[in-house]
Amino acid sequence: MLEKLEIVKQRFDEVSDLIIQPDIISDQKKYVQLNKEYKDLREIMDKREQYLELQDRITEAEEILADGSDPEMTEMAKLQLDEARGALPALEEDVKMLLVPKDPEDAKDVVMEIRAGTGGDEASIFAGDLYRMYTKYCESKGWKTHVLDFSEGTSGGYKEIQFEVAGEDVYGTLKFEAGVHRVQRVPQTETQGRVHTSAATVMVLPEAEDFEVHIDPKDVRIDFFCSSGPGGQSVNTTYSAVRLT
Structure with missing residues (x-):
């Protein structure tokens, strides 16, 4: 030792x-x-x-x-x-x-996506609950979160939501949250008091590395094309389409 x-x-x-x-x-x-x-x-x-x-x-x-x-x-x-x-x-x-x-990926920031699965409106509500749970956890860890995109459910919650999490050892902590999450409860949308099973999918993606791409102009081929088919004056003599290969 x-x-x-x-x-x-x-x-x-x-x-x-x-x-x-x-x-x-x-x-x-x-x-x-x-x-x-x-x-x-x-x-x-x-x-x-x-x-x-x-x-x-x-x-x-x-x-x-x-x-x-x-x-x-x-x-x-x-x-x-x-x-x-x-x-x-x-x-x-x-x-x-x-x-x-340690996995070198563990220190990276992440993008998380929560997507409602089976369960209809209740799945969207569950996805919203998961989002609030994760943001509260991130707040307790001193991490910063930023919503990238979302689609709200018809009865609350989210059909899907993507957000960034930045901080220390974020991916190493959150990577085990990826997968399908299920809940059994009497949903807000239930009027008969029956227990429903709903699901939501969580994805945790590490931040991509920055890299540079160098393209030699000699390796680029540019083709110009005229329009084809019926049209007005000069439509078949104007180079209006470009293809890069």
């Missing part, structure tokens, strides 16, 4: 030096990537400090118990040892989880 943490610390020290270099700061894309890595490594470093502190407390308590000359100190050392050893397994599990390589 400590060997792996030392390797991570070396990378953390390296990244800490890089993000203050002028050439890195001037490269916004590189700076953002390194700053994100710094935050991830900082979390592991905090756990490392806690781990080393627990190890020191265990060593100290064991030394006091081995000496045994002071009964009061020995009793306190027993309590300290039990407390430290009890906290160690959970901390080790946290460190192991943090050391697992």
Whole structure:
């Protein structure tokens, strides 16, 4: 465990030096990537400090118990040892989880789409409930949401709605929400008190990467065509259609 943490610390020290270099700061894309890595490594470093502190407390308590000359100190050392050893397994599990390589997509912002499924008007109402639930959750996480497009249901809610979510580790958190969601309840549109099953589909798409496309003008072919068929004067002699290939 400590060997792996030392390797991570070396990378953390390296990244800490890089993000203050002028050439890195001037490269916004590189700076953002390194700053994100710094935050991830900082979390592991905090756990490392806690781990080393627990190890020191265990060593100290064991030394006091081995000496045994002071009964009061020995009793306190027993309590300290039990407390430290009890906290160690959970901390080790946290460190192991943090050391697992993350999906690079997890840090991206997302576009979510909620679409009403089976269930008629009640499915649209359910889709609206899901949208409010997700926006409230995003608000609690400090994420920003922005509606891109929507189509309202006839009795409330949405037939479909698309919105952006921007923040930290958005895709890594929300990607597991993708799929079909179902609810069984007495809908607002029901007059007989019967329980209905309604469904809505949730899609979670990571933000696309920016990229540049270079097209050599020599590789572009442009064809001009005259209109065909019956028409007025000059209709068959005017180049009114263009095709790019």
